[in-house]
Amino acid sequence: MSKGLTRRDTLRLSGLALGGLALGTGSRRAEAAVTCPDKSPCYPDTATPPTPTNQYKYFNDLDPITPWTYNAKQEVVGVKLEKNEMRITFMGTMIPAVRRAQQEMSIFVEVGWDDEKNAPVDQAIFDFGSGVSANYGAAGVGFGRMDKIFLNHLHGDHMSDLTHVYCFGPSGDRKSPLYVWGPGPSGVRNPDWPYNYFNDGTKAFCKALRNACRWHSESFSFQGTRYKEYDRPTRKSWGLPAEPVPVGDDDPTDGYALVPIELDWTRYGQKPTDNIAYWNRETGVKISHFPVIHTRQGSIGYKLEWNGLSMIYTSDTRPETHCIKQAINGRKGVDVFIHEMVVPPEVWGMKNSGLNQPGSGPAWEAMVEDMKRVQASSHTPQGAFGYLLSQIDPKPRLTVATHFPVADDTVKCALASVQQHVSTMVQGKAEGNMTWSFDLMVLRVFAGSPKPLILQNKAVVNDFGFSPVVHVTGEIADPKYAGPKDQLDTSTEIEAGPDTYCENGY
Numbered sequence: 001m002s003k004g005l006t007r008r009d010t011l012r013l014s015g016l017a018l019g020g021l022a023l024g025t026g027s028r029r030a031e032a033a034v035t036c037p038d039k040s041p042c043y044p045d046t047a048t049p050p051t052p053t054n055q056y057k058y059f060n061d062l063d064p065i066t067p068w069t070y071n072a073k074q075e076v077v078g079v080k081l082e083k084n085e086m087r088i089t090f091m092g093t094m095i096p097a098v099r100r101a102q103q104e105m106s107i108f109v110e111v112g113w114d115d116e117k118n119a120p121v122d123q124a125i126f127d128f129g130s131g132v133s134a135n136y137g138a139a140g141v142g143f144g145r146m147d148k149i150f151l152n153h154l155h156g157d158h159m160s161d162l163t164h165v166y167c168f169g170p171s172g173d174r175k176s177p178l179y180v181w182g183p184g185p186s187g188v189r190n191p192d193w194p195y196n197y198f199n200d201g202t203k204a205f206c207k208a209l210r211n212a213c214r215w216h217s218e219s220f221s222f223q224g225t226r227y228k229e230y231d232r233p234t235r236k237s238w239g240l241p242a243e244p245v246p247v248g249d250d251d252p253t254d255g256y257a258l259v260p261i262e263l264d265w266t267r268y269g270q271k272p273t274d275n276i277a278y279w280n281r282e283t284g285v286k287i288s289h290f291p292v293i294h295t296r297q298g299s300i301g302y303k304l305e306w307n308g309l310s311m312i313y314t315s316d317t318r319p320e321t322h323c324i325k326q327a328i329n330g331r332k333g334v335d336v337f338i339h340e341m342v343v344p345p346e347v348w349g350m351k352n353s354g355l356n357q358p359g360s361g362p363a364w365e366a367m368v369e370d371m372k373r374v375q376a377s378s379h380t381p382q383g384a385f386g387y388l389l390s391q392i393d394p395k396p397r398l399t400v401a402t403h404f405p406v407a408d409d410t411v412k413c414a415l416a417s418v419q420q421h422v423s424t425m426v427q428g429k430a431e432g433n434m435t436w437s438f439d440l441m442v443l444r445v446f447a448g449s450p451k452p453l454i455l456q457n458k459a460v461v462n463d464f465g466f467s468p469v470v471h472v473t474g475e476i477a478d479p480k481y482a483g484p485k486d487q488l489d490t491s492t493e494i495e496a497g498p499d500t501y502c503e504n505g506y
Contacts, residue, residue: 035420040346042413043357056101056406058427059438065457067442069140070471078140081113081120084447086309088336089139089459092132093437095342095379095403096157097352102439104129104157105403107313107338108141111285111306122283125149126302126313127158128165135439138461142468144173150277150287151182152315153299154205166209167216170225170255173470177246177257179233180206181277181287183265186298200298206260207247217256222484224476226254239279239286265291265298268322277302290326292317295378301326303334307447310334312396316403318377319384327392335445335454337396338437339388340403342379343410345371351405379403382414386421395433398445398454399425402437411436429456 067089068078081087087110094102105127112121128149136146146165152158166178182202189196230253235243241264246257267275268290278287284307289300294316301314303326312334314323327337342348346358349367353359375381380388382401389399401414411427418425418434425434435441435456444455481487496503 040344040358040413042409042416043347043350054407056411056436056438057408058411058435059406059441059458062429062441062456062458064460065442065444067139067141067459067461070142070469072469074469074471076118081110082446083113084307085113086111086304086306086311086335086445086447087120088311088338088443088445090402090437090439090441091135091139092127092129093402093404093406093439093441094157095340095405096155097405099405102406103131103135104160105315106132106135106161107402108136108139109304109311110145111283111309119145122280122285122306123148124278124285124287124304127152127315128161129157130160133161133164135461137467138463138465139440139459140461140468142173142471143169144175144471144473147174147176148179148278149181150302151180151202152292152301152313153183153294153296154200154202155295155316158315159205162209163213166256166258167213167220170217171220171223172467173472175225175227175255175472175474175476176230176253177244177255177259179244179259179261181261181263183298183300184262186296188297202262203247203260206258210248210250210256210258218480219487221256221480222482222486224479225256226251226477227472227474228477229474237280237282239276239281241276263289263300265289265300267291268326290322292322293320294318309445309447309451311336311338311445313338314340316340316378317380319380319388324388324391327396328394331394333392333394333396335397335451336400336443337392337398338400338402339385340380341382341385341401341414341436342375342404343414344381344383345375347410347413348375351410382417383420385414386418386425389418389425390421395422395424397433397451398443399434400437400443401434404436406436406438432456 066078068076068080071077089108091108092103092106094104096104106129107126110120110123114121123145125146125148143165146169169178180202185199185201187197190198232253233244240261242261244259244261246252246259248258250257261277263277269275275288275290276286277289278285286305288303292299292301292314299315299317301312301317301323304311310329312326317323317340323339327334345368348371349364350358385401415427426432427435430453440459440461442457442459444457446452494500
């Protein structure tokens with residue numbers, strides 16, 4: 001406190017120190033000695049450059065699965081969840097880069113099956129980055145199944161497609177509010193503006209998003225955007241840290257009501273349940289959070305628990321101790337541990353430059369130095385990922401590296417780095433305990449004693465399909481604007497007729 005730290009900073013730093021000490025007494029040493037090479041062992045400097053690999057054969061060879069959805073008769077088609085199943089679908093898996101093969105981050109989790117509702121027991125989305133809306137649509141996930149979104153931090157590659165799901169959800173089958181969880185303000189002092197601190201938390205973000213989308217929301221309100229009857233969740237029913245209050249002036253039951261659930265990012269369970277983001281006693285889903293280290297204070301990881309199953313998603317982070325403790329999970333371990341990984345700076349620069357091997361010269365060195373700065377502020381390189389795994393005991397049943405540019409060569413190189421620390425890590429459909437995520441990879445995790453094998457599948461989707469079938473679950477209230485032309489000046493409109501065009505659209 002005497003050195004200018006706030007009480008919040010002091011508590012956080014002391015908590016991290018204690019957490020580190022606690023981990024240090026129980027964690028294991030690395031399982032293999034590490035030799036740091038001078039050059040990349042995966043892309044050696046040879047007279048004949050290796051041929052680049054632009055495919056991910058492992059994913060191509062996974063067994064296919066058809067995602068479940070509703071058909072025009074409102075029947076379930078595709079492979080619905082088993083009653084004891086947690087299904088994890090990777091809708092976006094890429095670090096910020098323009099890459100057609102992978103969209104930016106988003107993970108869709110569903111649990112169980114409710115025969116009465118003819119739908120999963122519960123579901124949640126973690127992050128919603130650029131481009132992922134297309135994958136949700138292709139997988140048959142309607143907007144009504146996309147109402148609870150948990151953001152790890154507010155970078156564009158983790159939240160930018162929220163505009164799509166917010167704006168178009170009420171036109172589809174999300175006739176109820178959009179709930180968005182995320183961290184509170186960072187508390188980072190501003191070094192050169194007249195303001196000491198920015199209001200950079202999730203509430204401020206949602207308020208700005210709601211205002212930015214006003215023209216859209218009004219223009220689409222000639223359609224019904226809410227149910228006549230909607231059972232609003234409460235702080236108690238959803239186990240929230242605060243009452244779910246919308247930003248703006250929308251009806252709190254409307255599809256355009258945007259409800260932020262702001263989380264204290266400094267908490268990680270110092271006291272029991274002080275880091276609960278969502279705990280629905282009816283469905284049994286509990287989601288807790290913990291701080292990670294990424295670019296700016298405020299980034300968080302999440303842990304989802306249900307029916308004896310558990311999943312951790314750290315999102316972007318530097319190597320840090322909270323994820324280790326969360327994965328150890330009181331010596332119970334976790335079923336699925338999803339943690340970000342990036343390639344080494346020289347490989348990153350090489351791929352960004354379209355090269356087959358690391359380059360040389362001043363421009364090359366400058367680019368690599370820039371990649372090192374990004375890594376130092378933000379990310380876990382593949383060797384550090386291996387070290388983190390060496391400190392987790394018991395090991396997760398399945399470890400998944402994500403936020404990673406996958407290809408046969410990058411994955412092979414990364415696995416070699418991980419195995420320098422934990423020689424037992426293997427990628428495989430049946431015998432494997434580690435893999436790299438790819439868009440539309442599906443993990444099927446089952447409860448039981450003993451727990452069945454975690455299945456790794458690839459979703460079979462139609463790239464040319466239209467939006468999922470709308471599945472409404474109640475009577476829709478009258479729209480705000482009674483007629484489709486109530487907001488228009490029609491003085492210059494050309495009407496349909498025998499001398500112009502056909503009203504039927506043909």
